[in-house]
Amino acid sequence: MAFLEGRRSKDRDTGLQMAPMIDCVFLLLIFFMVTAIMKVEPNFTVTLPRSDTQHEFPRKKFNVFIGQNDEISVDDQVFNLDSMERFLASHKDHISTLIIKGDKYARHGTVIDVMERAKLQLDKEDGQEIALAVREEL
Amino acid sequence: MQAKKQMRKSKKGVELDMAPMIDCVFLLLIFFMVATTFAPMPGLRVQLPPPGKPNPNKPKGLIIRIANPEPGQFQGVMMLNEDVVQFENMFDMLVNKPDEVKSMLIIQSERDVMHEQIIRIMDISKQSGIDKIGFAVVARE
Numbered sequence: 001m002a003f004l005e006g007r008r009s010k011d012r013d014t015g016l017q018m019a020p021m022i023d024c025v026f027l028l029l030i031f032f033m034v035t036a037i038m039k040v041e042p043n044f045t046v047t048l049p050r051s052d053t054q055h056e057f058p059r060k061k062f063n064v065f066i067g068q069n070d071e072i073s074v075d076d077q078v079f080n081l082d083s084m085e086r087f088l089a090s091h092k093d094h095i096s097t098l099i100i101k102g103d104k105y106a107r108h109g110t111v112i113d114v115m116e117r118a119k120l121q122l123d124k125e126d127g128q129e130i131a132l133a134v135r136e137e138l
Numbered sequence: 139m140q141a142k143k144q145m146r147k148s149k150k151g152v153e154l155d156m157a158p159m160i161d162c163v164f165l166l167l168i169f170f171m172v173a174t175t176f177a178p179m180p181g182l183r184v185q186l187p188p189p190g191k192p193n194p195n196k197p198k199g200l201i202i203r204i205a206n207p208e209p210g211q212f213q214g215v216m217m218l219n220e221d222v223v224q225f226e227n228m229f230d231m232l233v234n235k236p237d238e239v240k241s242m243l244i245i246q247s248e249r250d251v252m253h254e255q256i257i258r259i260m261d262i263s264k265q266s267g268i269d270k271i272g273f274a275v276v277a278r279e
Contacts, residue, residue: 018160049253054181056180105252108249112273131184132184134182135180137180
């Protein structure tokens with residue numbers, strides 16, 4: 001009888017230990033919150049061109065979108081060439097790779113203009129570079 | 139006296155209720171786990187020359203000139219040096235060029251050429267072993 005009782009009381013003690021689990025969960029939560037980059041897209045659609053050779057870049061904030069009708073936007077803010085340059089200048093400390101997402105039917109002249117302006121603001125010696133985005137093959 | 143006793147008792151009873159907080163935290167955790175993408179973004183690297191110093195020398199090597207596409211067309215006519223070239227035979231033409239001119243390819247294009255055509259030329263030239271690509275556009279009117 002005493003044996004049975006002892007067993008039962010032991011059973012009752014083996015509850016799930018909450019405190020370390022909550023610690024773990026919080027840690028994971030903070031990790032995902034810090035690493036998450038929210039996808040922001042402009043209000044025009046951009047279809048990226050496809051390409052066979054490609055390089056892989058880490059996803060970052062501050063993507064420049066160029067639409068079919070010469071729209072320029074950085075993330076979801078619409079700009080023209082001059083205001084885009086000013087915006088990049090004020091955020092240049094946060095840019096390592098500037099990814100230009102040009103629509104496949106965007107005019108090449110506009111893409112070149114954007115690259116020219118971005119080049120004026122980015123510093124190659126600091127490792128800041130420009131990339132032209134291509135379509136992800138699924 | 140009695141009021142004091144009751145207060146103390148209720149104070150002892152105040153405990154943070156863990157269960158709903160854990161529910162919330164789990165929900166947030168699952169949201170961020172689902173929303174996070176670790177996949178890299180595919181792209182083409184462009185290395186531009188330092189600003190304000192256009193090269194005064196006439197560039198040697200390969201030049202592809204692209205005209206504005208005709209209305210209703212998606213592609214402009216392409217000329218590799220003096221020959222009209224299509225996407226189908228561009229790779230063969232570039233690969234068979236001697237090595238000394240293969241150091242660089244200059245894409246000289248009009249402003250209305252579509253971005254896709256340029257990406258495709260960059261693609262083909264990289265496949266044929268030309269890594270340096272320069273851009274030249276007609277100045278804005």
